[in-house]
C-alpha cells in the first residue's frame with residue numbers, strides 16, 4: 001500500500017511537540033536528523049496509541065489514512081505488535097529517542113563514532129542514528145526475526161544501511177566492538193556483562209531501567225578504564241522490558257497458593273505511599289528491594305482494596321489491606337523467609353529520611369566483576385542503598 005505523504009506541517013508539528021516536551025530547543029544536528037527521517041515510513045498499516053486509561057486506540061492506514069498519518073507524527077510511543085494481548089514492540093516516542101541521544105552525548109557529534117542500538121523494531125531510531133552519524137557508524141540488534149526483517153526493509157526503503165543483527169542484545173555484537181555508545185530501547189534491571197566489555201573506556205551506555213516493582217527511569221553510564229561503569233538515573237521513561245530468547249518462568253506461590261501467614265500485624269505505612277503512583281518512592285523501593293513486585297486486588301473479596309506483594313525469586317509474599325474505616329492503619333499478612341512488607345517499609349523510611357530523593361538523585365556503580373551498587377546523593381552525601389550480587 002502506498003503511504004500517504006507527510007507534509008511539512010506534520011514534521012513541524014512533531015518538532016514543536018518534541019521541543020515543548022524537552023523544554024530546551026533540540027540541538028541543530030538532532031533537529032536535522034529528525035527532519036530527515038520520515039517516521040511514517042517506519043510504521044506498519046495498523047498502529048496503536050495509549051488511550052491514557054490502560055487501553056489502546058487503533059489507527060488504520062487503509063480505513064483512515066489521515067488519522068493514521070497524524071498519529072505517526074504525534075510525539076507518542078506507537079505500539080506496532082501485541083503478543084498475548086501485551087505490547088511486545090513499538091516505535092519509541094520521538095522526544096524520548098532524542099533525549100536518549102542527548103544523554104549518550106550525541107547532541108553535537110564532532111568525530112566518527114561507533115554506535116550499537118539494541119531493539120531495532122521499526123528501524124526509526126536506527127535511521128535517526130544513521131542520519132546523525134552515517135550508516136557505517138550504526139549496528140542494531142533485534143531479537144524478533146520478523147521484526148528484524150521488517151525493520152531492515154523499512155531502513156533500506158528509506159535509504160539507510162546500518163548493520164542489522166538478528167540476535168539477543170544481551171550478548172551485544174563483539175564483531176564490531178568496541179562501541180563509543182551502546183543505546184538500549186528496552187528496559188533492563190541489570191547491565192549485561194557484554195555491554196560493559198564492548199564499550200570503550202569513556203564511552204556511554206544508556207538504557208531504560210526497570211525493577212520488578214517499577215518500570216521507570218533511564219540510566220546513563222560512563223565506562224571506566226578498568227571495566228567498571230558509573231552513572232545516574234534520569235526521570236523518564238517507561239519502556240518494555242528486555243525479552244530473553246529462552247525465558248525462564250517460575251510461578252511464585254503468592255497469596256492464593258498458601259494460606260499460612262507466618263506473621264500478621266498492622267502497619268502505619270499506607271500501601272498507596274509505595275504503590276500509588278509516586279514514581280520517586282516507587283523507583284527507590286524497586287531499586288533497593290530486589291525481585292519484589294506488586295498487584296492491586298480491588299475485587300472487594302478481602303477488603304475494599306488489597307495490595308499483593310510477591311517475591312519473584314522465592315516463596316515469600318505479603319498482603320496489605322485497607323479496611324475502609326481507618327486511613328492510618330493497614331492489616332498486613334506476611335509469609336515465607338522474607339518479610340517483604342518490612343523490607344518495603346525500611347526502604348520507604350530510608351527514602352523519606354533522605355529527603356524523598358528524586359529519580360535523578362539515584363545512581364549505579366558497576367565494578368569490573370559486574371557487582372551493581374546503587375547509591376543516592378542526598379542530605380549532603382552519597383549513600384549506598386543496595387549492593388547486588390555479581391552475575
Ligand SMILES: C[S@@+](CC[C@H](N)C(=O)[O-])C[C@H]1O[C@@H](n2cnc3c(N)ncnc32)[C@H](O)[C@@H]1O
Pocket residue numbers: 088089090091092118119120121122123124125126141142143144147167168169170185186239240241242243244245
Ligand atoms: C520499544 S521497541 C524498540 C523501538 C525501536 N528502537 C524503534 O525505533 O522503533 C523494543 C524492541 O526491543 C526488542 N527486544 C527486546 N528484547 C530484546 C533482546 N533481548 N534482544 C534484541 N531485541 C530485543 C523487542 O523485540 C522490540 O522490538
